[in-house]
Amino acid sequence: MKIWDLPTRLFHWLLVILVGISWWSTETGHMDWHYRSGISVLILVVFRLLWGFIGGSTARFGQFLRSPVTVIAYLRRPDASGHMPGHNPLGGYSVVTMLLVLVIQVVTGVFAVDVDGIESGPLSYMLSFDQGRIAAKVHHLSFTALQVLVVLHLLAIVYYGIRGRRLIVPMVTGRDQQLSASTDALVNAGPVRFVTAIVIAFALGWWVSAGAPL
Ligand code: HEM
Numbered sequence: 001m002k003i004w005d006l007p008t009r010l011f012h013w014l015l016v017i018l019v020g021i022s023w024w025s026t027e028t029g030h031m032d033w034h035y036r037s038g039i040s041v042l043i044l045v046v047f048r049l050l051w052g053f054i055g056g057s058t059a060r061f062g063q064f065l066r067s068p069v070t071v072i073a074y075l076r077r078p079d080a081s082g083h084m085p086g087h088n089p090l091g092g093y094s095v096v097t098m099l100l101v102l103v104i105q106v107v108t109g110v111f112a113v114d115v116d117g118i119e120s121g122p123l124s125y126m127l128s129f130d131q132g133r134i135a136a137k138v139h140h141l142s143f144t145a146l147q148v149l150v151v152l153h154l155l156a157i158v159y160y161g162i163r164g165r166r167l168i169v170p171m172v173t174g175r176d177q178q179l180s181a182s183t184d185a186l187v188n189a190g191p192v193r194f195v196t197a198i199v200i201a202f203a204l205g206w207w208v209s210a211g212a213p214l
């Protein structure tokens with residue numbers, strides 16, 4: 001059965017590649033690539049946030065952000081809730097946490113300045129040097145937080161795999177063969193919604209990279 005729409009899957013795998021490039025580029029001093037990949041991550045994250053409101057049913061925050069009571073009930077008896085399409089009650093919060101850290105990562109990146117003031121994000125001119133340095137420090141810290149979250153993310157996927165729940169194939173193909181046909185299927189969002197989210201995300205990315213002209 002279909003559980004992830006194409007935009008959500010594309011978002012995920014592009015994010016993996018671009019976060020990888022963002023990391024590699026700082027390690028190797030390719031800051032021109034860092035700005036390109038960083039702004040691309042910004043576009044992806046803006047798209048995903050919009051998609052969380054107007055996207056396919058399993059991508060929506062309203063569908064996978066459940067009450068704390070539901071999360072506790074899930075933790076007590078993970079199998080009782082059955083296999084439902086989309087993120088489980090705990091996974092939903094891990095997704096939002098990762099997105100939040102990515103927001104901090106890109107926002108601090110566009111304001112960051114390096115020690116000698118040479119490398120700087122496109123909006124750093126709005127801040128003093130010291131403020132830009134604080135942004136750079138938070139940028140560094142949030143990357144550490146992101147690395148921790150990604151490790152936990154991968155461990156969770158391995159854990160579910162050991163328990164017989166395969167998650168990676170559905171994130172690639174969109175289909176989950178392990179779900180019974182009686183479960184509610186994915187409800188896709190139409191192309192107009194997709195184009196709207198894409199246009200807004202690209203416009204914002206362009207505007208920020210151009211130094212936010214008014
Ligand atoms: C997922 C997105 C991003 C990741 C994973 C990321 C990661 C990093 C890392 C690991 C560093 C080195 C920090 C250090 O060692 O102190 C760095 C530095 C930097 N990044 Fe990003 N970054 C991202 C997005 C951005 C964006 C969107 C911009 C701006 C367009 C940006 C601008 C900068 C600047 C100017 C520095 C140099 C700061 C310094 O040397 O103190 N980054 N980034």
Ligand code: HEM
Pocket residue numbers: 008011012015016019020048059086087088091095098099150153157167168169171
């Ligand atoms: C930079 C590294 C990564 C980041 C930042 C990341 C982030 C995310 C995010 C935000 C989601 C939620 C998707 C959505 O609803 O839009 C997600 C889901 C998922 N990711 Fe990753 N991911 C990373 C690496 C990986 C890797 C390397 C794999 C596989 C080997 C993977 C497998 C999955 C799977 C299977 C799901 C769906 C989980 C579920 O069924 O609830 N991720 N990831």
